[in-house]
Amino acid sequence: MTFPASIQAPRAVLFDLDGTLADTAPDLAAAVNWLRTERGMAPTPYSVLRPTASAGARGMIGAAFGLAPGDDGYEELRLQWFERYQSNMAVHSTLFDGIVTLLQGIEDAGMAWGVVTNKPARFTDPLIPQIGLAHAGCIVSGDTMPHAKPHPAPLLEGARRLDIAPGDCWYVGDDLRDIEAGRAAGMLTVACAWGYCGAIEPQDWGADVLCATPLDLLELLLNVTRAAESTYI
Template sequence: MRLRAVLFDMDGTLLDTAPDFVAICQAMREAHGMPPANEQAIRDVVSGGARAMVSVTFGIPAEAEGFEALRTEFLDRYQDHCAVHSRLFDGMEQVLSDIERGRLSWGVATNKPVRYAEPIMRQLGLAERSAVLVCPDHVTRSKPDPEMLLLACKKLGLAPQEVLFVGDDLRDIEAGHAAGCRTVAVTYGYIHPEDNPRNWGADAVIDHPLELRALLDQALCNC
């Protein structure tokens, strides 16, 4: 079946959002009278969300006293500074331009809440280019459940088999397979050091966004 759209996970796939997370974590440590944390340690757990980043930043478990106050502080700071340093990954602008020139649609299916995702898309000039944005707010079950991708396909008016989903987490690939989409795992995203995207069972694995161009050309030629 002909490929008609590409869906991207947001953090670690379409966008390098880690610099904003790191800046917030470091600002919090400074506000609490602590020296800077190891930046790579924060980046390594971005896919784990606010809880994981706060835990690493302050070296405490989620059940520790005061943890929820720190998590709330983190989320409040992120609300105000969610698109200061975030950018498309190197090469991704060329990929999006290729998709648009090829008359394909593209969109985002992310576990990031809409109150952060929408402002980021707007501030980076991507909202008007993206055909669809699906967040946890729009579904009852987030990835790895396929509901998010099935909703995106429905909004696009496409069958899942016509859609390629690109992600940097096992949950993305599991959701894509369950929905019936073709899948691509990326190694350049926020991968835990002990994880390996080549073991996730994706239809393809890429090390750089520009490698998507060849995959898209192949998919279109083979239709």
């Protein structure tokens, strides 16, 4: 775990969803491999699909079919993938090890927490309660605001819903655009190496903090909270 020598305790921690709080890649991958099977194609190896999971349909279809938005056939695949995934989004998806303990520790320390994801609300709204995150202080989906991450608008909306200044929030994510969005919103940024991370190594994202596990993040939060409390003694 790496972090600045001087770091302020937050009043709230905002999290990305896919690859940060929840391991949703198995169901995302299953949906796109269903599309391949329907077309008489062999499944794409999970090891190829998993690193692209944070990019949703764009990542899955790109890895499985080599198509990008604007390419012929992409939109048809995207719509079919949406339908298949929506019907099977919580079959194998679970919270990462340590997330329950992390969130409980945040609450016990008197901090708020919430979810800010690029996942559309049609998926976020039903998935959140099924995987045990219904007690989030706020949920901002990819289509809640006119712009999605890496634009800072969704993070600023999350802070507004919690009634906490953006500068008093940390943002935690497993993708470069999470760090870009958090930085643009004026939040301390945390790169979580336990997530999907994509093609660029998380240590190269320019995050303020790099954590290997959710429990590492909890340890840091508790340490900076104790340090802040000690200044008032």
